[in-house]
Every structure is written in C-alpha cells, then in structure tokens.
Amino acid sequence: MFVLEYKVKPKPQQVQAIEEAIRTHQFVRNKVLRYWMDNRGKGKTELFRYNTDLRAEYEFVKDLNSHACQTAVERVLRSITKFFDNCQKNKPGKKEDATPRAVNAQGKAHQAGYPKFQKHNRSVEYKTSGWKLDPQTKKHINFTDKKNIGRLKLIGSKNLYYFQPEQIKRVRIVCRADGYYVQFVIKLDPRDTVKPFSVTGKCIGIDVGLKEFYADSNGYKQPIPQFYRKSERQLNRANRKKSKKYQRGKPQSFNYHKARKRYARKHLKVSRQREEYCKRVAYSVIQSNDLVAYEDLNVQGMIKNRKLAKSISDAGWSSFRQWLEYFGYKYGKATVAVAPQYTSQICSHCGAKVKKSLSTRTHVCQCGYTEDRDVNAAINILQKGLSTVGYTGTHYAWGETSSSLVEEILLGYGDSMNQEYPRL
Ligand SMILES: [Zn+2]
Secondary structure (H helix, E strand, O other), X not given: OEEEEEEEOOOHHHHHHHHHHHHHHHHHHHHHHHHHHHOOOOOHHHHHHHHHHHHHHOHXXXXXXXXXXXXXXXXXXXXXXXXXXXXXXXXXXXXXXXXXXXXXXXXXXXXXXXXXXXXXXXXXXXXXXXXXXXXXXXXXXXXXXXXXXXXXXXXXXXXXXXXXXXXXXXXXXXXXXXXXXXXXXXXXXXXXXXXXXXXXXXXXXXXXOOOEEEEEOOOOEXXXXXXXXXXXXXXXXXXXXXXXXXXXXXXXXXXXXXXXXXXXXXXXXXXXXXXHHHHHHHHHHHHOOOEEEEEOOOHHHHHHOHHHHHHHHHHOHHHHHHHHHHXXXXXXXXXXXXXXXXXXXXXXXXXXXXXXXXXXXXXXXXXXXXXXXXXXXXXXXXHHHHHOOOOOOOOOHHHHOOHHHXXXXXXXXXXXXXXXXXXX
8 A cells, every 4th residue: 555645725615625524524433433432342333334324314424425434434443443452462552542531431441542532633535436536637636425525636746647546445635734635545565666675785783862863783873863953943932932822711812823823834844854854764774784673662651751752752763663664665675673672781792781871872891892882782683683583573564564554554744755655
C-alpha cells in the first residue's frame, strides 16, 4: 500500500459539504463505539449491522456513501482490537486514550488505551465507490454520493496515470491546518517499483541520542540539524501567543482562533520539515549498508521521563525508525531492532560493564579501550544486532503488516513528499 496525496481547493459550499461528510463519519464512528460499549460482547457482524440500522434511521447518514460509513465502523474495530492487544500484552496505552467514564469504571482499561470517542475528526474515507476520477484528465475527482461535494481539481505533480483504477483501494479527504487534501491509497508493494540496492558488504549500528541525531558504529556522528532548534523557538513563540489570548470559561475570541490557526500551521510546517529530514537520512543509511541495527526504544516511556522528554520527541526518532524499516523493506536490506539494555554500559572491546552516568560522555575501560560514549553504544548495538538476526522479527516488519494497519500508518504529512509514506 502506498499513498498519493493532492491538495484541493474546494469552493465554500464544497467546504461545507466536506465538513458535513467528515462530521457524519465521526457521528457513525461514535455511535458504533457507544453501541459496543453498551453491549459488551458484540462483534464485527453486529457492529456492521448496527451501521445499517443507523443508515435507515438518519437521513444524513444515508447521504454518505455506504462504504464510507463502513470505514467508520472499521476504525472502531481497529481501536477495539488495539485495546485488547494492549491488554493482552499488558502494555500501557496513552492516558488520554481513555474516556472519563472508562477511567471511573475500570482503572485497568484506562491504562491500556480504552477506545475513545472522537471529537475533532479531520477526515472521511471512501472505498471504491462514491467517487469517480475524470477519465479524460485524471486530474479531477467527482464525489458522487448525496453529500454533494462534487468535482475537485487535484493539485500536485504526481501522475495517477501510472495506476489502474482498480489499484486505488481507498480515497480520503483530509483536513489540515493549511487546507484540504485528497489521498489515494494504492495497492502496490513498494518493492515492485524499484530494484533492490546493491550489496555493500557493510553493517552498521546506530545509537540515537540527545547530543547528536545519531552516532554510528563507524564513529560517525550525524548532528541534529539547526532547524530543529530554530523551529522549536518559533513554535514556542506561537504557542505563547495563543495561550495569552485564551480565556478560561468563555467562548474564545476571533483573535484566539487566529492565533490557534497560526500555531497549527506552524506545527504542520515543522513536522513536514522534520519528516523530510528523517526520510533523507534513513534513505542514505539504507543505501550504504546491508544491515542496520538500532535500539528497540520505548519512546512513549521516554517521553514520560520529563528530563529526556523534549529532546527525544523532538529528535523524531520513531519517524526515523519507521523510514529505516520502510526503506529497508523496499530496497531489500535488513533492519534489526535490539533490546536496549546495557548498550551504553558494556565495553564493546572486552565486554566488561563500565558504569557511567548520563553526563559521562566518554567510555574509558580498564582494558585500555577509550571511545566516545555513543559510538561505543553503537558498536554494542551492531554486535547485538548481528547476533540476533532472525530472532527479533522486527526486520521486514513493514511488509508483514496487515493492510489495515498499514493504512493506519499511512496518514502522512504534506505535499512535498507525497510519493510514499511508511506511516501515520
Ligand atoms: Zn574493555
């Protein structure tokens, strides 16, 4: 699966129609979720049947294409599955994931990411009906259900001609801070479009850090780019301006909403920039190595640790990792996630444990080996990676992911990189 994205510029009455479709999508989703909560034990079939009932009951639900309603049910099913998965693995979800009701009723459920109602849905998803591409131009799409969105021009350089219409599995309309986008989810294995990279005979271990973007087992350090810090300052400023205009307990002023939108646009710009950067770096790492080992970090946990928090979330490590795995899959290279225990403590030369605090930047061992702390860690990561190949199963993870999960992952960012997304 991969995604092509186009910007669209709907007319005011089309904006209304799109918003109406998005609201309906959210309505169906929340209704179905409520139904599931009130009727524990109801499965897939019942939820879809309930969706059919909703269509009979509400005119505005019926106006939305029937498959688009189904995708709303699918989203509920996905969050339910994820919740049960988390429970089984005993993996705590994000706290915000729980509804207050769930918190009171079941402390445990709240821990594991109980499915929540959606408040600010920003997209509507069609399947293979309810829309039509203009066969002449292939640069226009017509939404044909009763929401009356109508014809939209697709703005962007990528060409839909490459693909057969039946390869387009989903069409989404997405609302972002800077306008509306139409995404086409296309059934295509990324490996079908490229030749694998040639064999380099090289392996690499990567240690992501707070000081550098990463340090590798060859002693190379990729610096954190300047724009990270710069954009952080800009974001903070925009955020402060927004907070100043916020009035507690009152309807917000026009100026507040102006500042809020400005902040959102800034955020979007920054996330696109960072994504682009991660993508570029990951691509070159995959290109010049046959095996890439990195730590299987619990980034969520690290973000909770407030001292480390900012830098890790900031450094975009999870996005970097997803790009590594995606390109690894696409170009036929191995990517291995290793357990992060002791990678920075053990001496990569003799195996002795050398305790050090976070502020100790150099690894000095009794055996006489001295190395930069992060480089030493990267070497350990590589050694672990080489010894566990075939074990962790995270390599080629991208290709094995079920299609629905990939779709979840596929909600991407912006038009500058609309060729491919490995992720959410
Ligand atoms: Zn040593």
